[in-house]
Amino acid sequence: MRAGRPKLVHPKEKVTIRFDAEVVNYFKSTGKGWQTRMNDALNEWMKEHAKA
Template identity: 60%
Template sequence: MGKIVRHTSEELKAMISRGEDRTDWERLRNMTEEEIEANAYADADNPPLTDEELTAARIVRHGRGRPKKDRPKKAVSLRIDPEVLAYFKGTGKGWQSRIDAALKEWMKEHKAA
């Protein structure tokens, strides 16, 4: 088994432009559909699905991004005193959530009548 080598996409593009890739593009361009299918079926790493597997398969649709929250937060623009901003940012990652928690705590202590 050969050693695994990693390249960035830029390195790979440069290698291909210099003709350093090992793909036989001419052979691939000249392959018939039958040859392509035969090679796909012969690939031990990716065997074709059986009729039973296809019947049992189910489509799963995932939404983009993280799951929706029951009560999503609202984005706002808020003018904050520089010292307050520096303090909360200085507490590290999650500083915005800590501002939210501090405001909620203030609300609990100062409930409107």
């Protein structure tokens, strides 16, 4: 049996993307975990704008 972290059901994907500096600076200013908060904000947007 392998030790370590279990595999994620929905693993994250590394991508290169460009955002406005003000958007990145805002999220960075919120401290550690800013990328997770940015991801959460995008997920919330997707839920609110889901196609019926």
